[in-house]
Amino acid sequence: MKNKAIGISYAKIILFGEHSAVYGKPSIVLPIYSVKMQATITLTKIGKTISSQYFNGNVSEMNNNLLGIKVLINKILEYFGKPQLSFNLDIKSEIPVERGMGSSAATAVSITKAFFNLFEKKINRKLLLEIANVEESVTHGNPSGIDVAASSSNTPIWFIKDTIDLPLSFDLINYYLVIADSGIKGKTKEAVNLVKQKLLESNEANSIIDELGDITNQARRALSKSDGITLGKLMNLSQVKLSKLGVSTPKINELCKIANEYNGLGSKLTGSGLGGCVITLAKNKSDAETIALQLKKNGATKTWIQSLKNYNNPNGDES
Numbered sequence: 001m002k003n004k005a006i007g008i009s010y011a012k013i014i015l016f017g018e019h020s021a022v023y024g025k026p027s028i029v030l031p032i033y034s035v036k037m038q039a040t041i042t043l044t045k046i047g048k049t050i051s052s053q054y055f056n057g058n059v060s061e062m063n064n065n066l067l068g069i070k071v072l073i074n075k076i077l078e079y080f081g082k083p084q085l086s087f088n089l090d091i092k093s094e095i096p097v098e099r100g101m102g103s104s105a106a107t108a109v110s111i112t113k114a115f116f117n118l119f120e121k122k123i124n125r126k127l128l129l130e131i132a133n134v135e136e137s138v139t140h141g142n143p144s145g146i147d148v149a150a151s152s153s154n155t156p157i158w159f160i161k162d163t164i165d166l167p168l169s170f171d172l173i174n175y176y177l178v179i180a181d182s183g184i185k186g187k188t189k190e191a192v193n194l195v196k197q198k199l200l201e202s203n204e205a206n207s208i209i210d211e212l213g214d215i216t217n218q219a220r221r222a223l224s225k226s227d228g229i230t231l232g233k234l235m236n237l238s239q240v241k242l243s244k245l246g247v248s249t250p251k252i253n254e255l256c257k258i259a260n261e262y263n264g265l266g267s268k269l270t271g272s273g274l275g276g277c278v279i280t281l282a283k284n285k286s287d288a289e290t291i292a293l294q295l296k297k298n299g300a301t302k303t304w305i306q307s308l309k310n311y312n313n314p315n316g317d318e319s
Helices: 064-079 103-118 125-140 146-151 188-201 203-224 228-245 250-261 285-297
Strands: 004-016 027-043 048-051 056-058 087-093 157-160 164-167 176-181 266-270 277-282 302-307 316-318
Touching (some): 004 203, 004 266, 027 203, 027 302, 064 103, 064 125, 103 125, 103 146, 125 146, 146 157, 176 285, 188 228, 228 277, 277 285, 285 302
16 A cells, blocks of 8 residues: 555536436537646545545535545445545645536546555546446436546547447547636536426426437537537537526526627537536637637636647647
8 A cells, every 4th residue: 555646537528418418318528638636645644634625624524515525435445445544635626616517526536546546456447437426426416427437538438328438539620619617606416306307397308308319419420520510500509408408597598699609609508507617619729719708708707728639639728
């Protein structure tokens, strides 16, 4: 066993497949390598403590908002047969919380990686997903598994819940993605429950889930052809469908509208909605920078610009 170990994970955005992924439809998810999280574990003589932006203290004192992390840590210690291990866990994150960028999943992945590193044990992707999803199940109730899959991936992925988790490669040579934080916290559990209730009450909601799945399939074909124009149109269509499900907000709708007015090819929410981030496809870096600037002028609290060229090894710029 080491005295100190590190685990690293990344932010993610859902390009297509919000909510429909929970019901067995496909999704396309992109890790955002320029926005990362690092968990560092250092052995100590007594206690189990955490140092982070949102909590400092003993694991036993973590509140209900952090119950998933507490359960995850205990699960990992039981896995290694070391429930009494003393340590300090330091978490440093660049990922905004409750914005649909997978902060909780990235936390779970980085912690899991750090503990396996500490115990000098290799972890395969299947086991990593299984363990990290312990936290997501506590935090979000009925997660699709997308966040953990993306945060633990080195490439974009084509994801179908409990079925498919495959690398997805594409090369949109001149295109950029603008990610904008609306400044409003997303409400994952509330949004998931809202959609679940609508599906019980409305045939239209069930049709929308099917349509979102079809849009994702069309988007995969557009990506394979490097067809950014079609991809942008599909983003706009996806936003319309998500709005009909009730998971968009006036602020998100406004930011989508502004982005498209400044040459965005398509815009939509990303993540569960009811807050969180907006993503916009731009045909070049100049347009992306203009869109990012206008979104910040109109209330976005932060933006990131991500190249889609050779996306398996992207370079991101934060603004």
